[in-house]
Amino acid sequence: MAYPDLDSVSARLYQRGLASIPDGVSRSLALIRPHPIYVESGEGAWVTDVDGRRYLDANNNFTSIILGHADPGITQAVGRQLVKGTAFAMGTEAEIELAELLCDRVPSIERIRFCNSGTEAVMGTIKAARAFTGRPMIAKIEGAYHGTYDHVETSLGATPGSWGPEEAPSSVLYASGTPASVGEEVAVIPFNNSGAARSIIDRHGERLAAVLIDTMPSRVGLPLIDQEFLSTVFATARAVGALVIMDEVISFRLGPAGNQGRLEVEPDLTALAKIIGGGFPVGAIAGRADVMEVYASQNAQRPRLPAGGTFSANPVTMVAGVACMSQLTEASFQRMDEVGDRVRRGIAAGLAALGLEWQVTGHGSLFRIHPHARPIRSYRQAHLTPDEEAVMDNLQKRLLEREVYLPGYGLGCLNLATTDEDAAHLVDAVTDAVGVLL
Ligand SMILES: Cc1ncc(COP(=O)(O)O)c(C=O)c1O
Structure with a gap:
């Protein structure tokens, strides 16, 4: 044709x-x-x-x-759930099953909360890092795609005319109408440049809640990450008291414990989505128990980070996720x-x-x-x-x-x-x- x-x-x-x-x-x-x-x-x-x-x-x-x-396994699991109902205001066992499966698989994931997309997952990890550290800023990799939340779109459409110096990239806004203040809250790091990563993270030090990194970013060309760059990002972030968030929305498909398993690193928070829903809309905010505690109510008071989501953890997605992930050996x-x-x-x-x-x-x-x-x-x-x-x-x-x-x-x-x-x-x-x- x-x-x-x-x-x-x-x-x-x-x-x-x-x-x-x-x-x-x-x-x-x-x-x-x-x-x-x-x-x-x-x-x-x-x-x-x-x-x-x-x-x-x-x-x-x-x-x-x-x-x-x-996939027949997913189709059957979803079919069984469809006749039982598709969405409820209460919790379901399927949600706990998928949570347990992911916590068991990935050493850095001690607790997890589900949402509906990778965009929401990344946003949720950033909000968790802000709530945990009390700091406003994030740093992200130049050009990396993390969904459509305002802050992470920064530098996505950077061009030779707008991207600024190699060692200190400009925080270029993406969607028309994005408030200029968004760019002020996002520092941009060039991928695989350890020296620049160190100086940018150091420069924003005390204002930085987290460094967000996809270790095989598609829009950055799907390059392999240098070991030195990876260690520099982790070490410098930790030295200034910022969390490391790994966006594994795509890269989770690279190994049984995602790309963090292959690279042998343990981020503080991980954003998941895509494959963990077995073909249904999904996202998840996952990580260290003490950080994830920002989502929990304290003494019956409002959590530090309240989270909703009408379809979050709906049982259709959850059973599809379990049927998919449990087949992956x-x-x-x-x-x-x-x-x-x-x-x-x-x-x-x-x-x-x-x-x-x-x-x-x-x-x-x-x-x-x-x-x-x-x-x-x-x-x-x-x-x-x-x-x-x-x-x-x-x-x-x-x-x-x-x-x-x-x-x-x-x-x-x-x-x-x-x-x-x-x-x-x-x-x-x-x-x-x-x-x-x-
Ligand atoms: C690395 C990465 N993070 C986040 C997202 C956003 O995920 P979603 O499209 O489910 O909102 C994507 C989507 O392609 C992605 O590639």
Whole structure:
């Protein structure tokens, strides 16, 4: 098939959607121009759109699907819950079960509270750090995505014209209308730059509630983190009395205890979401018992940090989360590492055979394709020029024509149902699609 197809059901749905939804879809990244793809169903590693076209899913709902679409274990668990009711104002045993599973798996997680998204989870960890330390500021990594809470959007859209000095990046606001005061409460650290991290954390010292870090940030290019940078962030944060918050919303899929398990670090707080909900909306604020105590009422008084959430810990999400996470064994992560390596190596070899110095970064089930040869260790190096952005946008469309669904900026994610043949299909499709772009 050719993309775009203006006679397709997707194209017609888009026209219809535009009348009631700005951009015709509810998430900016689901928009593909001139028309997005509307999906009908998914099974295993593949999805089928409303025109009956199949795509190998290299997006997996922005990394939230790990076992595969319509996993039978999750479907059965959810089916059993649906007939019992979907949302109650009381607690449920399923909530405790998922909490226990996660506390058992991850040494730094002593207590956990559920919410509905990664955005809420990150916001909840920051509010917990502020409540615990009594301090107003956070520091975050330049360019890193942590959801849509005002403070963490700082520097997300930084460009060469706005990002300021390398050693002391500007706190660039993102969404129009964000109050300027938000930028004053956020310090920005360049990834993998230990010297800058030390001096920025030191400079804001006593005002800093937390340093927020995703150890494999997708918008920073999915680079590997330097051990020295990681230790510097932890040590300097602790020296000034700030907490370390790890955003494991995506990176939790990198190992049985997330990326913190692989890197052998124990943050004070962790934000979780995506895979822990088994394909349903979820988030979780997790960490040290004494810090998480800010959520608990003291002597029947209001907690230091009151938290609501109509659908937080709803039993459908909780049983789906248990059904998903309990199926993930050491062997599952080994398989994802293996299939991810196969895809990263295969694409890199295909690109090299085309005579291109493009790169593929990532680990485990995550990969990102970069249409340039600059080393990728920080946001500024990974940041695409407008021409490179156009190339990646074009690649996404040429991949649709080759039965692959990849996000427009080249972040790929595989699920456990991906077979070796599927991996080969992906590698061939990328190589072939890049070939026609040249
Ligand atoms: C690292 C990271 N943190 C937080 C979020 C926000 O999660 P959600 O989309 O569930 O709000 C995302 C979403 O992609 C993410 O990649």
